[in-house]
Amino acid sequence: MSEIIPKQQNELAEMIKRYAENDGVHATAIPSLFFIRDSNASVPRHGVYKPSFCLVVQGAKEVWLGQERFKYNPADYLIASVNLPVTAQVTEASPDVPYLGFKLEFTANQILEVLRDSEMRVGPKENAKRGMFVSRLELPLVDAVIRLARLLDNPKDIPILAPLFTKEILYRVLQGQHGARLEQVAIEGSSARQIKDVIEHITNNYDKSFRIEELAEKVNMSVSSLHRHFKEVTAMSPIQFQKELRLQEARRLLLTESADATEVAFRVGYESPSQFSREYSRMFGFPPRQDIMRLKA
Structure with missing residues (x-):
């Protein structure tokens, strides 16, 4: 982790281990802050990233947006500036050294608030750029992240200080290499x-x-x-964007409810069950019934 002294990295890792004892995504007492833990390199997982600031604290991860791959590790951070259907995969993890992640979701209004309150010079309106990017992590940003995470040990401070530290994190990102991309989403x-x-x-x-x-x-x-x-x-x-959303929701429904594939196809907006099955197989590699049996097994 080239930009972060080991003490900072270790403190954040130990905190995530404490609040995320088991594998999975864990909500915290700080609104919009999540800790992620994985003990093994994972198979590709489909999901929708909300606008969020993402750190790999331990391990490595890659995210596919369409045909574009974004790789990041503890020296980087990843930003999703809008809702994006993605495929994500933990590429480095083990039971002894689990993957540890930090995810802070935000809104365009919070970006606007930072721009307004900091009196940052807003650039001219530009053509839209990719809604996801990876940037190098720098120490002032890491300091803000750690101060936010420490609040979990002092819950009474969360209502007052969490919004301030979140604002600082967004301020640092806006000042970074790709900050203008985030700025444009709010203008x-x-x-x-x-x-x-x-x-x-x-x-x-x-x-x-x-x-x-x-x-x-x-x-x-x-x-x-x-x-x-x-x-x-x-x-x-x-x-294509709508299709990804439909298929991801269909998979979620098939996993969590006892509905059959035809019923789910209609619920997510398909008019043809055969087209649904065809597109589902293309995205997930198996027809609906076989895919769900495999996942449950």
């Missing part, structure tokens, strides 16, 4: 902000069909501009 009228609004609409209505012309009109963009900027931010088209 009213920027193409990144318009695409964020389209993403939120699709996310909230993933089970309903849409016309691309209506989405473009909703955010005051041309159809061609919407397509171009959406693909730049998400690495996929609006239709």
Whole structure:
């Protein structure tokens, strides 16, 4: 961990081990802060990243967005600036040295608040950039992260200090190498902000069909501009984005409820069970029934 002294790394690792004794994703007493633990390198896992700041404290991880791979380890941090369906995989972990992760979710309004309160010079509106990036971790940012995590040992301080330390973390990211990408998502009228609004609409209505012309009109963009900027931010088209959301929700429903594949297909918005089965197999490698039996086993 080139930028962090071992003492800081060890303190954060020990804290995560204490609050995440078992493998899995663990919510903490600090709103929007999660600790992750994995004792083994994992198979690829599908999910939706909300806007979040992610650290690997121990081990290594890679995240696929469309066909693009983002690798990061304890020397880096990863930012998802909008909701993004991804495939993530822990690549370095063992029972003796488990993978340990730190994830802090945030909103565009929190970014705006930092920009406003810090009087940071906001750059001009730019064309939208990829909604995910990896940057090198620097000491001032690590200090803010550790101060936030320490609050878990002093719960009475959380309501007052957690928002301040979260704001500092976002401030440090905005000052970093790719800070302008995060800034653009919050700026009213920027193409990144318009695409964020389209993403939120699709996310909230993933089970309903849409016309691309209506989405473009909703955010005051041309159809061609919407397509171009959406693909730049998400690495996929609006239709592909919706399909990933539908299939991930379908898999969740099949795992947690006793519904059959046809019922689930209709619930997530498919009109053809055979098309659902075909696209499910393409994404997860197995037909629905076989995939769920395999996962439960």
